[in-house]
Amino acid sequence: MDLSFSSKDNAFREEVIDFINTNLTDDLKQKMADNRNSYLPKEDHVRWQKALNEKGWLAPDWPVEYGGPGWTTTQKYIFDTEMANHNAPGIMPFGIKMCAPVLMKFGSQEQKDYYLPRMLSNEDWWCQGYSEPGSGSDLASLQMKAEDKGDHFLCNGSKIWTTLAQYADWIFCLVRTSKEGKRQEGISFLLIDMNTPGITIDPIYTLDQPIEGAQEINQVFFQDVVVPKENLVGEINKGWTYAKYLLEFERGNAYAGRLKRGAQKVRAIAAKEVDGGEPVINNPDFRNKLAKLEVAIQALEMTELRILSKLTSGQNMGPESSLMKCRGTDLYQEVVELALEAVGTYGVPFLPLIPGQNTDPVGPDYASGAAPRYFNARKVSIYGGSNEIQRNIMAKLILGL
Numbered sequence: 001m002d003l004s005f006s007s008k009d010n011a012f013r014e015e016v017i018d019f020i021n022t023n024l025t026d027d028l029k030q031k032m033a034d035n036r037n038s039y040l041p042k043e044d045h046v047r048w049q050k051a052l053n054e055k056g057w058l059a060p061d062w063p064v065e066y067g068g069p070g071w072t073t074t075q076k077y078i079f080d081t082e083m084a085n086h087n088a089p090g091i092m093p094f095g096i097k098m099c100a101p102v103l104m105k106f107g108s109q110e111q112k113d114y115y116l117p118r119m120l121s122n123e124d125w126w127c128q129g130y131s132e133p134g135s136g137s138d139l140a141s142l143q144m145k146a147e148d149k150g151d152h153f154l155c156n157g158s159k160i161w162t163t164l165a166q167y168a169d170w171i172f173c174l175v176r177t178s179k180e181g182k183r184q185e186g187i188s189f190l191l192i193d194m195n196t197p198g199i200t201i202d203p204i205y206t207l208d209q210p211i212e213g214a215q216e217i218n219q220v221f222f223q224d225v226v227v228p229k230e231n232l233v234g235e236i237n238k239g240w241t242y243a244k245y246l247l248e249f250e251r252g253n254a255y256a257g258r259l260k261r262g263a264q265k266v267r268a269i270a271a272k273e274v275d276g277g278e279p280v281i282n283n284p285d286f287r288n289k290l291a292k293l294e295v296a297i298q299a300l301e302m303t304e305l306r307i308l309s310k311l312t313s314g315q316n317m318g319p320e321s322s323l324m325k326c327r328g329t330d331l332y333q334e335v336v337e338l339a340l341e342a343v344g345t346y347g348v349p350f351l352p353l354i355p356g357q358n359t360d361p362v363g364p365d366y367a368s369g370a371a372p373r374y375f376n377a378r379k380v381s382i383y384g385g386s387n388e389i390q391r392n393i394m395a396k397l398i399l400g401l
């Protein structure tokens with residue numbers, strides 16, 4: 001594998017860096033530095049995504065015919081890496097990255113014409129309605145009912161852990177349309193307008209962010225919600241196929257860029273922080289853990305490059321996406337754990353970071369995000385299908401066990 005970049009690629013890298021320097025304003029930089037993850041408040045995220053869209057860069061994986069930039073896999077990799085190097089906000093995945101590929105492959109022409117341009121222009125914010133109370137890993141057991149009423153479906157039930165549903169204009173939902181046959185054969189894929197009467201959103205408060213409006217996850221209730229028939233994607237009772245296709249896009253992220261940046265930050269903190277009269281970085285046990293982590297991140301980067309070099313524009317990656325999700329999130333948890341270890345007792349009073357609080361953070365600037373990031377990162381081995389489930393998928397589909 002040739003890992004060197006051509007002069008054209010290097011020129012592209014300069015263009016990406018220029019874009020970031022122009023559009024990642026000081027206030028966005030500060031918010032990202034203080035943040036527990038790469039989700040910003042809605043207005044900031046939309047501002048960033050509008051700038052990307054004006055440049056034609058909001059949907060790097062989309063084919064050109066739908067408004068994608070037509071990048072090579074190397075260009076996509078450079079873009080991701082520079083966004084990570086500069087700690088730029090991520091692209092909100094639910095519309096652009098998850099629902100869009102399903103619409104492109106299985107949606108009607110009307111659905112493509114209506115929803116895809118609105119995703120690019122940031123008119124619609126999407127959320128994902130897969131999980132239900134009692135139906136997470138065993139997703140095929142889902143119960144939310146969509147009864148066929150002639151020209152519409154009548155939906156009843158609830159979805160849970162719905163990320164940023166409080167901002168959403170639309171939700172893509174897996175719903176039960178039949179109880180006949182195998183459980184997977186009675187599921188359909190529906191697009192639901194979040195402003196439809198009968199929908200209520202209850203926030204779920206987590207340890208890292210317990211105040212109203214700033215929470216990340218929700219439970220969404222549907223009571224006699226009327227959904228027009230034209231909002232069905234593909235065929236009735238075929239939603240399981242579309243759901244699985246979407247999950248490959250949800251899981252197949254590139255992680256190495258942000259991990260490398262995280263590990264560099266840990267190294268910098270450990271050089272400044274002193275424990276027992278010595279910089280933390282001089283502690284042999286700490287050095288050993290950090291070195292092992294850096295090697296593992298490098299190995300993941302090589303794996304990502306190998307997988308990316310096999311893909312052509314717009315293709316999904318298949319079960320390797322489970323490998324990336326599992327390894328990327330495990331290593332991310334190690335990075336934030338080591339950062340918390342490096343800041344020592346400054347990690348304890350982490351609550352002042354919550355937006356709206358008026359107490360000053362304790363300790364140096366670099367210490368204040370460590371604890372919220374550590375707590376927030378508990379989720380990464382659960383969402384998108386838990387890492388235990390990813391290992392089951394790899395065992396079956398990659399190793400053939």
Ligand SMILES: Cc1cc2nc3c(=O)[nH]c(=O)nc-3n(C[C@H](O)[C@H](O)[C@H](O)COP(=O)(O)OP(=O)(O)OC[C@H]3O[C@@H](n4cnc5c(N)ncnc54)[C@H](O)[C@@H]3O)c2cc1C
Nearest residue numbers: 128129130131136137161162163379382383384385386388
């Ligand atoms: C922060 C966060 C955000 C999320 N956002 C969304 C969202 O926007 N939309 C959405 O639809 N869902 C979302 N989810 C839900 C997520 O996909 C589920 O939490 C996940 O699939 C696990 O399901 P569960 O929570 O029901 O746990 P369970 O399925 O009850 O699993 C509990 C434990 O048992 C293990 N387990 C279960 N079955 C097996 C098995 N067969 N083999 C080995 N181990 C097993 C699991 O790994 C886990 O450790 C989110 C979750 C979190 C934490």
